Amino acid sequence: MSEDSVACGSERLGENPPNEERIRKIVHVDMDAFFASVEQRDDPSLRGKPVAVGGARxxxxxxxxxxxxxxxxxxxxxxSVTAARKCPDLIFVKPRFDVYKSVSAQIHEIFAEYTPLIEPLSLDEAYLDVTENLKGMAIASEIAEEIRAKILDRTGLTASAGISYNKFLAKMASGHNKPNGQFVIPPAKGQAFVRTLPVAKFHGVGPATATKMQALGIKTGADLEAQSLEFLQRHFRSGGEYYYWIARGIDHRRVKPDRVRKSVGGENTFFDDVHDLPGALEKLSPIIDKVWRHAEQKSLYGRTLTLKVKFADFEIITRSRTEQAPFATKVAVERTAHSLLAPVFPTSKGIRLLGISISGFEPASRSDGVEQLALAL
Known part of the structure; x- marks a missing residue:
């Protein structure tokens, strides 16, 4: 095969027309029921049984x-109450995030044997660009097979993979043969594949957007493809262009190995509703501790703090404040969070969840200087 030809899955692609971008080979690896599978691996008594990772309360x-x-x-x-109702024999297991992170690191070490172009989406899934790979392998599906075999050998866990010429289709393909399988969508079949899909299954189309599309008569990829760019932009604003192109099997987004974290946050759902400010401040304190500890560990110093409040009737409100300089101490975060929470009271509704997040990060060197100055003062 010549330098300019590409193999995707078992289907080889011919040379690209002059002046056209080379067809990429993207693999999306998605671990199968990751957290639950780790628990079943580590506790043989759970194997073959319905397991839910999370709180049973x-x-x-x-x-x-x-x-x-x-x-x-x-x-x-x-x-959890809904899950227990659906499956009376469901076994609840408390999450062990340190273990999941450790296993995820093992998996990423395997990815790095094949390509430096790795874009993690979460602990259990990532995009890999293997167009130019470290093994010099021509066929992307063979790379995916090797990666999945190594994951099984080193961790005892199974993974599924999608292989295609762009991120959107690779993501859609990885769910096609789950669990413990893989699926290839070559360029010649990309658009036809999208046409048959319900829009509710599209990556990037959430429940609210899917409902809106249904109301507009858009139920499948073929229906979406039939819409003009102007129509989609009018109804879906900035998302309209994305929907227009993915309906045609086109997605120019690159695999970004150095994804910039946009925020760090945490939230807690309470067993009993909170009705007063002192009680809410008490519940907010450990959330602030956790978020600030993570921000410090990662040197993520941001200027914007957002408070999230979910009431007993499931209404959600958010309140944000942006400072001139990044938050340099936990005390500063507490002060701003408290000032955002106080106006929520008095309230006739109990509060079932509180959360905070920090965003608007500054470069590390600048935030370090801000922190030292603030501490000196």
């Missing part, structure tokens, strides 16, 4: 569900 939420649990309709982000 009334206001707990499922962080991950094993495939045995998914048969009953249990899904991540589902309230």
């Amino acid at each position: 009334q206001r707990g939420v499922v962080a991950a569900a094993s495939y045995e649990a998914r048969v009953f309709g249990v899904r991540s982000a589902m309230p």
Whole structure:
């Protein structure tokens, strides 16, 4: 095969026309029921049983569900009480995020054997650009097979993979043969593949957008492809252009190995509703501690603090404040968070969740200087 030809999956692609960008080979690796699979690996008594990682208490939420649990309709982000109702034999396991992070690091070491172009999306999934790979392998599906085999050998866990010529299609392909499988979408079949998909399944189309599309008569990729760019921009603003192109199997986004974190945050759901400011401040304190500790560890010093409040009736409000300089101490974060929370009271509704996030990060060198100056004063 010549230098300018590319193989994607088992289908080889011919040389690109003159002046056209070389076709990329993107692999999306997605671990199978990652958190739950780690728990089943480490505790043999859980294997073959419906497992949910998360709190079993009334206001707990499922962080991950094993495939045995998914048969009953249990899904991540589902309230624990709903999950238990759907699956009376469901076994709840407390999450062990330190373990999940350690396993994720093992997996990323495997990725790095093949390419430096790795874009993590979370602990359990990532994009890899293997167009030019460290192994000199021509066929992307063979790379995906090797990676999945190494993950199984080193961690005892299975992964699924999607292989295609862009990120959107690779992501869609990785869910096509789950669990423990892979699927290839070559350029010649990309647009046809998208046409058959329900828009609700599209990566980047959330429930609210899917509902809006349904109301506009857009139910499938073919329906989306039939819309003009102007129509989609009018109804979906900045997202309209993205929807226009992915409906045609086109996605020019690059795999970005150095993704910039935009925020760091945390939140807690309470067993009992909070009704007064002193109680809310007490509940907010450990959240601030956790967020600030993480921000310091990662040297993430931001200028904007956002408070999230979810009431007992599930209404959510957010309040933000942006300072002239990054927050340099936990005391400064506490002061701003308290000032954002105080005006929420008095309230006739109980509060079931509080959260904060810090964003608007400054470069590390600048934030270090700001921190030293603030501490000196």
